[in-house]
Amino acid sequence: MGLIRLNKIIADAGIASRRAADQLILDGRVSVDGNVVIELGGKYDPEISNIKVDGESLRVNKSKTYLAFHKPVGVISTMSDPEGRSNLGDYFTDRKDRLFHVGRLDKDSEGLILLTNDGELAHRATHPSYGIEKKYLVEIEGEFGKAIADQMLQGVKLEDGLARALKVILVRSVSKNHHWIEIIIHEGRYHIIRRLIESLGLKVLRLIRIDFGPITLGDMKAGRHRVLNSQELINLQNLLKLNN
Template sequence: MGLTRLNKIIADAGIASRRAADQLILDGRVSVDGQIIIELGGKYDPEISDIKVNGESLKINKSKTYLAFHKPAGIISTMSDPEGRPNLGDYFADRNDRLYHVGRLDKDSEGLILLTNDGDLAHRATHPSYGLEKKYLVEIEGEFNKGLSDQLLQGVRLEDGLARAIKVVHARAVSKTHHWVEITIHEGRYHIIRRLIESLGLQVLRLIRLDFGPINLGEMKAGRHRVLNSQELTNLFTLLNIK
């Protein structure tokens, strides 16, 4: 494997993102061959050195896993839960590799979420500087018209700053006060879609993520997952500038 930056080794092992790995190092929670490392930037060969995080030796992932999962409503976006609530990890308990989710969907939302043991990809895919687009299908109660659509595109002032949609498509009107709308955004602030819709005086009845960057939910049923294909990975790596 050769000499590799310590934070990348930790990320590749599925422990944390590179940024979080840097913090683990600064906190004195990483050792190499028995010596605590507290300076960033060091390079080591994980096939030769004994690298430990919190006293536990790393298991080096020589193969990477990239999955698309259709999260059902009612499932929290964590790989485990101390309170025993249904979570993502329940669907992958039989796997040996350590997976973690890329971004989140709130408990009541459903749709596409990515899972991987590639810490570098997970970090980049959720970092604002890469601005991966995410498309949602939203069931709305209330009167929705072009004026409200334009408002979403121009931007809405929320308590944590301006937020706006990149694209808004009125998919279907069930009735005058019941609509399905596709909304595309490039950020991942907490409950951002719900807050955008509610700021317009409307109510979200259902929220489904259809796309995460170049990855599409397709016809996959809730609770099922699939391995990303080579073209999807190529497209994702290109957008995230991963060589």
């Protein structure tokens, strides 16, 4: 297999993203052939070296898993929860491969979330520099028109900086104060869509992520998942400049 950076080995094993793997190393939780490694940048051959995280040997993933999942409302975006709350891991208890989620959706939101054991893809897909666009279908309460849409496009200053939509489309109006809109955004800040909309005096009734880059939710029902097809995976890898 050859020499590979230690954080990439950990990520490829499905333990954590490369950034999180660096922190594991700095925290002294990673050992190679019995020796704790606390410096970043080391390269090893995972088929020769015995690499452990928290005392557990890594298993090199020879096959990759890429899943699209429709997260239901009320499910938190973690693979386990010590408090026993409904989480993503509850839907994948029969899988032997160690999955982790790509990004998050808050508990009250639903829709498309990706799961994989490919740490490099997950790292890039959530890194701001790649600017993956996400599309949301949002049910809102309040008056909505061009002026509000323009404000979303120009940006609204929130407590943690400017929030701006890349595209806003009125899908349909149920009544004067009840609308469905589509919003495209590339950010991943906490509750960014909800905070953007609510800062303009509107109320979010329902929030559904329908696209993640080139991956589309389609008509998949809540709680169901599917394997990404080869073209979807190629499109995503090309977007993330992954040519494997």
